[in-house]
Structures are given as structure tokens and as C-alpha cells.
Amino acid sequence: MVNSRRGFFKKVAALTLGAIASSNIIKSASVATEFLEKEILPIDGGKYTLPALPYAYDALEPHIDKLTMEIHHSKHHQAYVNNLNKALETVDGNVLGSPQTLENIFSKMVLMPAAVRNNAGGHYNHSLFWQLMSTKGGGEPKGALAEAIKTQFGSFEEFKKLFTDAAMKRFGSGWAWLVKTKEGKLAISSTANQDNPLMVLPEIDIKGTPILALDVWEHAYYLKNQNKRADYITSWWNVVNWEMAEKLYNL
Ligand code: MN
Numbered sequence: 625m626v627n628s629r630r631g632f633f634k635k636v637a638a639l640t641l642g643a644i645a646s647s648n649i650i651k652s653a654s655v656a657t658e659f660l661e662k663e664i665l666p667i668d669g670g671k672y673t674l675p676a677l678p679y680a681y682d683a684l685e686p687h688i689d690k691l692t693m694e695i696h697h698s699k700h701h702q703a704y705v706n707n708l709n710k711a712l713e714t715v716d717g718n719v720l721g722s723p724q725t726l727e728n729i730f731s732k733m734v735l736m737p738a739a740v741r742n743n744a745g746g747h748y749n750h751s752l753f754w755q756l757m758s759t760k761g762g763g764e765p766k767g768a769l770a771e772a773i774k775t776q777f778g779s780f781e782e783f784k785k786l787f788t789d790a791a792m793k794r795f796g797s798g799w800a801w802l803v804k805t806k807e808g809k810l811a812i813s814s815t816a817n818q819d820n821p822l823m824v825l826p827e828i829d830i831k832g833t834p835i836l837a838l839d840v841w842e843h844a845y846y847l848k849n850q851n852k853r854a855d856y857i858t859s860w861w862n863v864v865n866w867e868m869a870e871k872l873y874n875l
Pocket residue numbers: 696700750839841843844
């Protein structure tokens with residue numbers, strides 16, 4: 625009984641992985657995660673660690689306040705890192721595979737426990753979110769990304785409106801994304817909880833490389849804006865690091 629169950633699981637796992645490997649999803653994911661994992665997501669002794677912010681906690685004032693940044697980074701993000709390391713200890717090495725990268729984990733999401741999904745997402749999403757804000761942020765993108773936004777959404781203003789709508793309409797906790805799909809098109813999407821567009825899951829309808837990430841969990845704005853998510857989003861547009869978004873788009 626045990627053996628046949630195990631055999632069944634192995635067969636399902638092999639079929640699922642075969643389907644994943646034969647798609648282009650991994651390919652489109654790798655460019656963004658490779659960059660992030662090499663340069664931004666430190667691993668120490670086989671454990672994920674909290675990446676330092678690329679600026680001081682008060683650097684995004686007055687748009688994003690110091691206390692929110694400090695708690696968000698040193699408490700919330702740290703907890704995702706700690707819980708990811710703990711959750712990964714429960715996953716079979718053969719399922720995790722090698723190298724044990726977040727890209728690899730996202731591509732096998734269907735085989736992972738919920739704690740890995742929530743915390744691998746939490747770690748990746750926040751690491752990206754910090755990079756996509758800057759003291760010299762705001763304004764509009766330049767170059768190829770600006771052109772693509774204009775071509776696909778009509779104008780930057782129209783894109784901003786659609787992205788803001790996606791962020792406003794996310795019920796409960798989640799994220800809004802600008803995604804570069806495997807066809808090279810831009811798409812606006814929103815995911816629940818700590819899911820992201822790199823995860824290979826049936827409920828992630830728009831898959832691809834995240835170019836822009838906006839955290840709309842209440843912990844991202846409640847101290848300063850209380851229940852007013854719209855005010856937080858308006859503030860966030862002033863700190864968007866378009867240079868980083870352009871870099872991710874052009875990778
Ligand atoms: Mn958050």
C-alpha cells in the first residue's frame with residue numbers, strides 16, 4: 625500500500641515536472657530570478673538571509689515613512705526569511721532539486737507545502753519590492769519600457785490608472801504586478817497573499833517576469849495611511865525606481 629502510494633506520487637510528480645519542463649515558463653522566469661538571486665538574495669551556509677535595504681529606513685520619507693519601512697523590512701521580511709528556511713527543512717531533497725534556487729522552487733510550486741509557497745513568495749516579493757523603490761524614484765520610465773507601455777496601454781497615464789485599479793481591487797492581502805510575459809508582452813496582474821507571477825500554479829493566470837511590484841498588504845501602509853490604500857498607492861508612485869524596472873524589462 626505504502627509502496628504503491630509512493631509510486632503513484634512519483635508518477636504524478638514526474639508528469640507534473642515533465643509538463644513544467646516542456647513549457648517556456650521556466651525560461652521566462654530565469655532572467656529575473658537569476659539577477660535577483662545572484663545580486664540581491666544572499667544565502668549564507670545554505671540558509672536564506674535578509675538582504676540589506678539599498679537605502680536607509682527614512683530615505684523614502686515623506687512618501688513612505690521610516691517606522692513602516694523599519695517594521696516591514698526588519699520584522700515582516702525577516703519572518704518570511706526565517707519561516708522559509710524552516711519550511712524548506714520539511715521538503716524532500718529530491719523534490720527541491722539542485723540548485724535549490726527560488727526559481728526552482730517557484731517552478732515546482734505544486735509540489736511544495738503551503739509554508740514554502742507563502743514564505744518563498746514573501747522573501748522574493750519583498751526583496752524585489754525594496755529594489756523597485758528609490759530616493760530618486762517617481763516620474764516616468766524611459767527607453768524600451770516607456771515605448772512598450774505606450775504601445776500596449778495607450779499612454780503612461782492610462783497604464784498608471786490600470787495598475788492602480790489592480791492594486792485597489794485586490795481584496796485582502798496581496799500584490800499588484802507589471803509582468804513581462806514569455807511572449808515579451810506587458811501585462812498588469814494581481815495575486816493574493818505572497819503569490820507571484822513566477823509561480824507555476826493554475827491560479828496564477830498571468831505568468832512571467834515581474835517588472836514592477838506593489839505590496840498592498842495593510843502592513844505596508846497601515847501605520848501612516850490607516851485604511852486608505854489609495855493614499856499609499858499615490859505616495860508609492862513618487863518612489864518607483866523606474867531604472868530598476870527598465871533593467872528588469874531589458875534583461
Ligand atoms: Mn509586505
